[in-house]
Amino acid sequence: EPEVTQTPSHQVTQMGQEVILRCVPISNHLYFYWYRQILGQKVEFLVSFYNNEISEKSEIFDDQFSVERPDGSNFTLKIRSTKLEDSAMYFCASRQGRGRGSPLHFGNGTRLTVT
Amino acid sequence: QKEVEQDPGPLSVPEGAIVSLNCTYSNSAFQYFMWYRQYSRKGPELLMYTYSSGNKEDGRFTAQVDKSSKYISLFIRDSQPSDSATYLCAMDGGYQKVTFGTGTKLQVIP
Numbered sequence: 001e002p003e004v005t006q007t008p009s010h011q012v013t014q015m016g017q018e019v020i021l022r023c024v025p026i027s028n029h030l031y032f033y034w035y036r037q038i039l040g041q042k043v044e045f046l047v048s049f050y051n052n053e054i055s056e057k058s059e060i061f062d063d064q065f066s067v068e069r070p071d072g073s074n075f076t077l078k079i080r081s082t083k084l085e086d087s088a089m090y091f092c093a094s095r096q097g098r099g100r101g102s103p104l105h106f107g108n109g110t111r112l113t114v115t
Numbered sequence: 116q117k118e119v120e121q122d123p124g125p126l127s128v129p130e131g132a133i134v135s136l137n138c139t140y141s142n143s144a145f146q147y148f149m150w151y152r153q154y155s156r157k158g159p160e161l162l163m164y165t166y167s168s169g170n171k172e173d174g175r176f177t178a179q180v181d182k183s184s185k186y187i188s189l190f191i192r193d194s195q196p197s198d199s200a201t202y203l204c205a206m207d208g209g210y211q212k213v214t215f216g217t218g219t220k221l222q223v224i225p
Contacts, residue, residue, distance in 0.1 A: 004158075031211070042218060043159065043203060048211040056211040091158050093213075103149050103164040104205070104213050108157055 002026045004107035021077045023092030033093040082114045121216030134191040138204035145206040153201045194223045
């Protein structure tokens, strides 16, 4: 069964450094997402992306964050200057369309640790 | 009022029990409902997806939606220790964002 893949599985970085988290969504999917889960807390929406542009973003997704689909298969999340509070699991997700018959499929996440 | 409410548990049941997990929601625009299972430090795994009121069954899992009460449930029959995980409800209105509940931690004791 097709799946969403994310790399790396674990990223350790120092505060103030830039990180790029990578995702390969399911190939025939059109809508792409990043979610975040701080340890022990709920899964929080960051951003959705469709037709090569951001379609919705949350308050968490400030100017330090950006997303890109550089080559038609990868979908990346960049954090420009990481803070300690950015430490979390970051999940990429994709769906084929919207509405009926189109649930969200998740990758296994990247655990980001900011020291 | 939160958009999606879910009892965080933990819920502890003996092996073989029927488990009932529930979520309530306040946004009447929500039309599509998902249940995910999440093991520790793993991504949410889709279990059930439904978009109409009533029941949907898949093996030992039954998803139930009551749009008039804004209430959804997931039932697990003949629960197994391997069902021990956090169960997340999620929903959306056919637009971009999918909203999650906080998750219910389930432990099935052999």
